[in-house]
Amino acid sequence: MIKNIFVLILCLSFFCTEAGDWPFQASEIPQPQEFVFSEEDISFDTPGGKITKVKGQTAFYKLCDLKSFFEKSLLELGWSKEENNSDTMKFKRDSSTVEIQLTESGFNTIDILIEFVSSQQNQV
Numbered sequence: 001m002i003k004n005i006f007v008l009i010l011c012l013s014f015f016c017t018e019a020g021d022w023p024f025q026a027s028e029i030p031q032p033q034e035f036v037f038s039e040e041d042i043s044f045d046t047p048g049g050k051i052t053k054v055k056g057q058t059a060f061y062k063l064c065d066l067k068s069f070f071e072k073s074l075l076e077l078g079w080s081k082e083e084n085n086s087d088t089m090k091f092k093r094d095s096s097t098v099e100i101q102l103t104e105s106g107f108n109t110i111d112i113l114i115e116f117v118s119s120q121q122n123q124v
Helices: 002-020 063-076
Strands: 042-046 049-058 080-084 088-093 096-105 109-119
Touching: 063 080, 063 088, 063 096, 063 109
Parallel strands: none
Antiparallel strands: 042 049, 049 109, 080 088, 088 096, 096 109
């Protein structure tokens, strides 16, 4: 019985940790399935706003499907597309911008780099 409780707590803490790793709110940027973080992620506040960079990989999608996932999801969340080329997508919403770079890498994985910048608007 105690062993079962320990295993349950261990499993729950694992899932809570994984869900908490995504630095964006669901209303900002959706998380792709099976996203694996690299150790190069940064997030900090500046007097001008918030800057977050996330880098990772996923093997769940084909490149075109992942582009469609981000484009459809972000447009539904009120982002407008600013630019879209072969490997970079840029979106804007209010005073925030997001740039997503997708690159095919070995072993059927896609490298993902997301840069989110939220500028604070001064109110008088």
